[in-house]
Amino acid sequence: MSAVAADDLARPAATAASQRHAASYEPRRGGWFVRITILVVVILWLIPTLGVLISSFRPADLVETTGWWTVFAHPFRSASWTLHNYRTALSAGGFGNAFLNSLAVTIPSTVIPITIASFAAYAFAWMSFRGRHVMFVLVVGLLVVPLQMALIPILRLYTGGAAIGRLVLFPDLDLGGTFLAVWLAHTAFGLPLAVYLLRNYIGLLPSSVIESAKIDGADHFTIFWRLVVPLSVPAIAAFAIFQFLWVWNDLLVAYVFLGGTPQNRVLTIALQQLVGARGENWEVLTAAAFISMALPLVVFFSLQRYFVRGLTAGSVKG
Amino acid sequence: MGSPTTRKATAQTGVIEPEPARGGSRPWVYLLRIAGAIAIPVVAVVLLWATFNYLRRTDVNRALIVVVAVVVGVGGIFFLYWAMNRVVGFLPARYREGVRPYVFVGPCLVILAVFLIYPVINTILISFKDSTSTGFVGLDNYKFVFTDHDMLIAIRNTLGWIVLVPLLALSVGLVFATMADRLNRRGETLAKSMIFLPMAISFAGAAVVWDFVYSFRPQGFGSNIGLLNGIVMGLGRNPVPWLDQKPWNNLLLIVIMVWMQTGFAMVVLSAAIKAIPEGIIEAARIDGASELQVFRRITVPSILPTIVVVATYMVINAMKVFDIVFVMGNPEGRGTQVIAERMIAWFFIRGNNGRGAAIAVVLFLAIIPVMIWNIRQFRRQEAIR
Numbered sequence A: 001m002s003a004v005a006a007d008d009l010a011r012p013a014a015t016a017a018s019q020r021h022a023a024s025y026e027p028r029r030g031g032w033f034v035r036i037t038i039l040v041v042v043i044l045w046l047i048p049t050l051g052v053l054i055s056s057f058r059p060a061d062l063v064e065t066t067g068w069w070t071v072f073a074h075p076f077r078s079a080s081w082t083l084h085n086y087r088t089a090l091s092a093g094g095f096g097n098a099f100l101n102s103l104a105v106t107i108p109s110t111v112i113p114i115t116i117a118s119f120a121a122y123a124f125a126w127m128s129f130r131g132r133h134v135m136f137v138l139v140v141g142l143l144v145v146p147l148q149m150a151l152i153p154i155l156r157l158y159t160g161g162a163a164i165g166r167l168v169l170f171p172d173l174d175l176g177g178t179f180l181a182v183w184l185a186h187t188a189f190g191l192p193l194a195v196y197l198l199r200n201y202i203g204l205l206p207s208s209v210i211e212s213a214k215i216d217g218a219d220h221f222t223i224f225w226r227l228v229v230p231l232s233v234p235a236i237a238a239f240a241i242f243q244f245l246w247v248w249n250d251l252l253v254a255y256v257f258l259g260g261t262p263q264n265r266v267l268t269i270a271l272q273q274l275v276g277a278r279g280e281n282w283e284v285l286t287a288a289a290f291i292s293m294a295l296p297l298v299v300f301f302s303l304q305r306y307f308v309r310g311l312t313a314g315s316v317k318g
Numbered sequence B: 001m002g003s004p005t006t007r008k009a010t011a012q013t014g015v016i017e018p019e020p021a022r023g024g025s026r027p028w029v030y031l032l033r034i035a036g037a038i039a040i041p042v043v044a045v046v047l048l049w050a051t052f053n054y055l056r057r058t059d060v061n062r063a064l065i066v067v068v069a070v071v072v073g074v075g076g077i078f079f080l081y082w083a084m085n086r087v088v089g090f091l092p093a094r095y096r097e098g099v100r101p102y103v104f105v106g107p108c109l110v111i112l113a114v115f116l117i118y119p120v121i122n123t124i125l126i127s128f129k130d131s132t133s134t135g136f137v138g139l140d141n142y143k144f145v146f147t148d149h150d151m152l153i154a155i156r157n158t159l160g161w162i163v164l165v166p167l168l169a170l171s172v173g174l175v176f177a178t179m180a181d182r183l184n185r186r187g188e189t190l191a192k193s194m195i196f197l198p199m200a201i202s203f204a205g206a207a208v209v210w211d212f213v214y215s216f217r218p219q220g221f222g223s224n225i226g227l228l229n230g231i232v233m234g235l236g237r238n239p240v241p242w243l244d245q246k247p248w249n250n251l252l253l254i255v256i257m258v259w260m261q262t263g264f265a266m267v268v269l270s271a272a273i274k275a276i277p278e279g280i281i282e283a284a285r286i287d288g289a290s291e292l293q294v295f296r297r298i299t300v301p302s303i304l305p306t307i308v309v310v311a312t313y314m315v316i317n318a319m320k321v322f323d324i325v326f327v328m329g330n331p332e333g334r335g336t337q338v339i340a341e342r343m344i345a346w347f348f349i350r351g352n353n354g355r356g357a358a359i360a361v362v363l364f365l366a367i368i369p370v371m372i373w374n375i376r377q378f379r380r381q382e383a384i385r
Helices: A002-020 A022-029 A032-056 A060-065 A068-073 A084-091 A095-126 A132-144 A147-160 A179-203 A207-215 A220-231 A233-249 A252-257 A267-278 A282-317 B004-015 B027-056 B062-090 B093-126 B140-147 B149-180 B185-200 B203-214 B227-234 B248-274 B278-286 B291-302 B304-319 B323-328 B339-349 B353-384
Strands: A162-164 A167-170
Touching (some): A032 A282, A084 A282, A095 A132, A095 A220, A095 A282, A095 B093, A147 A179, A147 B093, A179 A252, A220 B093, B062 B093, B149 B185, B149 B291, B203 B227, B203 B323, B248 B304, B304 B353
16 A cells, blocks of 8 residues: 555656666666676576587587587587587487377377366356365365375276276276376376466456356357467466476376387487486487477477466466 | 455356257157267267277387377367267256366366375375285384485485575575566566576486586596586596585585576566566665665565465475486485485385385375465465455
8 A cells, every 4th residue: 555655656756866866777777786697697507508518519539538618719620519419319319209209298298187177277266066165175285296106006007907896996998108198197297286277367367258258148168168268378378388398308207107118218218218328428418418408498488478477377466 | 356246146147047948858859868968978988999099009100100199189188078068968958057067177086086186095005004015014114214214314305405495496586587677678588598498408308417517537437527527627626526425415416406496486486576566666766775675675575475386386396306316326325315216216116115105105294284384375365365
């Protein structure tokens, strides 16, 4: 309250003051202290990645014998640069196959939880039914479950099913090593956060829009599909990036449910195995690491504006 | 949010649904509808199952498999909801709107029940059994969790992670976000993107990245190509085996997590800072507040709810940390064990189900207070709203 009043009072003064005390307002557009601090932090944050980026373009013997920073002494000597590492990683390491597998895991593992969570979030926010609040609290409470805790029981379900006596609760579908196994697992692990974020956002949509659609005779499915989903694009995109980065970079779930065979392995597993099998072969490792980073970076840079806006829409308002 | 009258109106329109006048009274129409309601999901499941079996084949081109997998996975979920909604449409009119919410919520609850609730119950049961889950051993596994030498080190290390990761990531993220706010638009976007960059890197990728920083090779085993040792040697000293320095190596691993997570904190906090009304800050400046005072008295209190959300998220993540410790190698030899890593070690590597499960349950119980604290914060927030 007082802040608003102060704001109103300050306005006319601000224009007058800004002419007199222009110097004191300069920091608003970044003094040297601010710029230099930011530059230092950015450089600190980039150096580790930079080392790998430079190494990935250097010949094997040079990577083995000299530090990556030595290239700055002779940056234009052609003998110190090569594309060989990328060629090796892509062909010999079987990375093409792993890249495809990663796509087959990641895209459905992002879309499925978003779809399921959006329907659930809409119901929690705009439909009235018995047990609504209890169910919502239960779903959000499951944020707590550590991923590791769920792996073994799920693996058992996949390979043996579950039954009490002769009553089959979960049939033995022999799902181990299939894409469906990984999709369902990632869906379950992503759902609590997705429902939580989306319900926050969908619940904040103006009720007048939804009520008027109802009066016009639209049923819930139509309202959801034609109205709520388009309005929730920022929140959906934010969670999509989050889930995409998480699934693409996941090692554990893919390893447990899909396995590390050359046929099935995803990019992170291939990378991990390269570390194990090749030990000190830095040069191929570096190229491989950058291949695995490429797609997430593209996704992030193209969608980052949604990420900021959507994810914080709920929390900032409070 | 709205006066009582509008709220009542909302409740009423929520109940009164448009009811199609056709059908429903004659018995054969009724039967046909029921039959349709059963047939559609059966057909849907059979169709999806057939394609999943196709995906198991190994003799087909991999690229084709991947395309089919993506189409089936993405299309299948939409198809399922569409089919279920049609099924509800076939039901007699008076049940329709009572059933529909459960169609919307149902899949979510079923998946969570199978994949999260069932495992929790199962793990709790296993934690009271022996290594092969055949006989009950009472509380022996829990006794192990709190007495075993490696476990105690893991608990100590995890405490370090829980405190340091949120603290460092939040403070760097907060200061950086505040400062970047003062740059011009392009400079700000660029700077923030650079900090966010590590978020896009997998833990396995991060391991490669940080190997180039911490690498150490003893005399006669090749030259030292790690950045830290490059600096140390440049200063004329002997190279240091960084990751073998107990207990400081834990700190070096924590740095990796901070490096990866600061971007998240920074982006979310930055958005919150932008939501602070400009006028408040301007007014404080005119009243003669220094930049530091503005930061402490206005910026931080205004975005406190967001800080709580981010901190909670980071604490839970730090509790569950496993990947970094695992891929950087040899946690037992180096004394860098953490609780989640111990759990994996006992369950998967040593094959002791009981002990692995007990560690998991302890981890689960340890997270509960954090969630309770968090839910309280949310309640307080909503009360204000």
